Amino acid sequence: MRSPRKRWLVAAAAALLALPTTLTAAPAAAAPSDVTVVYTEGDRWNTGYSGQFTIANASSAPLTDWTIEFTLPAGASVTSLWNATMRRSGSTYVLTPPSWGAPVPAGGSYGIGFNGAFSGGETAPVTCTINGAPCAGGAGEDDTTPPSAPSGLRATDVTSTSVTLSWNAAQDNVGVAGYEVLQGGEVVRSTVGTATTATVGGLSPDTEYSYSVRAYDAAGNRSAASTPITTRTGEQGGGPGPAAEVRVGYFTQWGIYGRDYLVQDMDRSGTAEKLTHINYAFANVSADGQCFQANQAGVGDAYADYGRSFGAADSVDGVGDTWDQALRGNFNQLRELKEKHPHLKVNISIGGWTWSRHLSDAALTDASRERVVRSCIDMYLRGNLPVIDGAGGPGSAYGIFDGIDLDWEWPGSEGHEHNTVRPEDKENFTALVQEFRDQLDALEAETGRTFELTSFMPADPEKIDAGYEVAEIMPNFDFVTVQGYDFHGGWDSATGHQSNLRLAEGDPGPRLFSSEIAVDAWIERGAKAEDLVLGVPFYGRGWRGVSAGPAGDGMFQPASGPAPGTYEAGIEDWKKLKNLQGYELYRDDAAGAAWLYNGDTLWTYDDETSMAQKADWAQERGLGGVMVWSVDGDDAQGSLMAALDQALDN
Incomplete structure (x- = not known):
């Protein structure tokens, strides 16, 4: 992996053993003795740190309401928080469910x-209660057995x-709450629950490290450390390093209109x-097989890309565009964003569901592949787009784009109804990837810059087999x-999960999908796990007329059709779904899935909790x-992104 890496380390603090304080709590369906809270600390930096409270409900009933009260030591404070509502009085904090509610499922x-922020010293809470009972649970002060x-x-x-470790489960007289590496x-590294595997990242190549693991229970008792092992990291390679460190966000060209979502x-x-x-x-490819930007018949949006003027209130740098400014639009805003966040890499994504129409033609011959790759590189990386008089185009001259993301949906199998599909797409895709890699390597030698090559890939094993020579193409991708x-x-x-991690019990098909099936399919065909990045949705899919x-939850039931959506039937942004009224939230933690149902309409979607599950699974x-x-x-x-970030850092 060529991009710089952020080191992630997790230093776990003790699972809290605290005395109850006076607190009037709303009644909960779950018994207090079956509910515990485990605190873990994440990264530390200068005068800041991150942490997480995990509510564990071991009862057979959902916890429909909860209140956590804790006190921090002198010099420590909470500056920002997500997934809860916070009240503060001095060093004491009270956390209650967020406005959209957050029931903790039975066994979940x-x-x-x-x-x-902290000024040195301890940061772990010194007292903690949940609904008036010790965070350590019913065992509390009486449990002294590690x-x-x-x-x-x-x-x-x-x-x-990176090193991925596994171990055999420990035993406890009450129950193991988690492990520390x-x-x-x-x-x-710390884990919560019964997981007996963890990945430690941010390591140096060709270096020896010693590891052991210990267990802890809800009362804060810790076991002796396991017998240590010593392992050595591999030599520096070209692929990604630490697990779960690449964090890619697609920014849509059209999002600045109806959704009013700007680069800012x-x-x-x-x-x-x-x-x-x-x-x-996305970037589009014309019928003659070249990247182009002209706004022709609705197949491009030069206005959004580099024409629209943004006022001071809508600009990343707080300065409004001028009428005679050479570069405006999203491209200029991305340039400003990179100046403010120099760690960011921005890649231009070519194709997409609709604009993959001409990619089969563009990849057909040696000459057509050379032409389309050259045109895309010239336009977006060299900066030869002839829109800016005498100043080049929005490419390397402005430092906007750092590479190419190839999004051909799909070589060798059906995608959008108007897309061309050929049996030879599979071999041609391999050749197209090689052409991109060769021309990017030449550009790197010419400019001294590093350019990435990535791709968006399908989950369906049938589409993988139809369109990709996996072992041949993977070495050319970052x-x-x-x-x-x-x-x-x-x-x-019928209804079903749209983004389940694992197969859900009772899913009738006809096709059975999961992230696990998709990832395993790529690995079985020659990809390395560390070269695969898991896609997650910030939207949901829905049906109406669901019994x-x-x-009683509407899942895997016949439906009369797609549910009404703001922009398209059957699909809705998470920011709208989270505010729906009259719906019940359901989860299948074994499958890693969540959904909303009101007796007629069902939405399968991801919230902060399921995003954390996906991040943990990726790690x-x-x-x-x-x-x-x-x-x-x-x-x-940015609540969903914050949940992902927190989980990836832990």
Whole structure:
């Protein structure tokens, strides 16, 4: 992986054993003794740190309301928080569910993340209660027995910058609450629950590290450390390093209209600082096989890209565009965003669902491949777009784009109804990727800059087999993003999960999909896990005319058609779904899925909790990171992106 890496380390603090304080709490359906809260600390930097409270509900009933009260030591404070509403009085904080509600399912958990400030010393809360009872649960002060030490510690995957560890579960008289991974005797990774695997990233290539693991329970008792092991990272390679560090967000060209989501919104919401990459969607390819920008018959939007003037209130730098300014529009705003966040890489994404129409033609021959690649590189990376008089175009002269994201949907199999599909697309895609890589390498030698090549890939194993020679193409990509959504939608006659991590029990098909199936399919065909980035949706898909069914939740039931949506039937942005009234929230934690149902309409979607589940799963699998389609589906506070970021940092 060529892009710079952010080191992520997790230093876990003790699971809290606190005395109850006077607190009037709303009644909860779950018994207090079955509800615990575990606190873990994340990164530290200068005078700041991050942390998370995880509510675990071990009862057989949902926790319909909750209140967490905690006190921080002198010098520590919470500065921002997500997934809860916060009240503060001095050093005491009270957390309650957010406005959209946050019931903790029976046997499930719920995470609350925050950023804090400190002036040195301790940051872990000194007291903590949930609904008036100790955060440590019913065991509280009476449980002084530590868990047994985990056994069988082993390294199951080692890259140049990461190590994935697995171990055998520990035992406890009440129950194991989680594990801590120690590197050289210091905690660098923590887990909550029964997971017995973790990935440690941010390591140096060709370096020896010593690891052990210990268990902790809800009362804060810690086991002895396991027998340590020593492992050595690999030599520096070309692929991505630490798991779950690439964070790609698609910014849609058209989002500045109806959704009114501007480049500036990525900055103000905090999303830009959490991303490593922005993919700008989309660039079009003409019938004669060349990248083009002209606004012809609705197949391009030069006005959005580099023509629209933004006033001071809508600009990243707070300065309005002028009438005679050479470069305006989204491209100029992206340039300003990169100046403010120099770690960001911005790639131009070519194709997409609608604009893949001419890609089969463009990839057909040696000559056509050379022509389309040259035109795209000239336009977006060299900057030869003839719109700016005497100043070149919006490319390398302005430092906007750092590479190409190839989004051909799909070589060798059906996509949009007007797209050309050929049996030879599979071999031609391989040749097209090689042509991009060769011309990018030449451009790097010419300019001294580094340019990336990435691609958006399907989840369907049949589409993979029809369109991709996996072992041949992967060495030419910096990484690829794998579609982790649209498994079910309004085109189906029955409801289903659109972005489940694993197969859901009871899914009748006819096609069975999951992120796990997709990732396994790519790995089985020759891709490395660290080169795959999991795609996640910031939107949901819905149906109307849905009966409750035997389970009463509407899932896997016949539907009369797609649900009404703001921009398109059967689809809705998360920022709108989170504010729906009259719906019940359901989760299938085993499948990694969530949905809303009101007795007639069902929306399958992802919220902060399921985003954290996806990030955790990507880390557990050693994937290269996560990708978001698309950032304009998030709310003004960037809540979904914050949930992903918090989970990836932990």
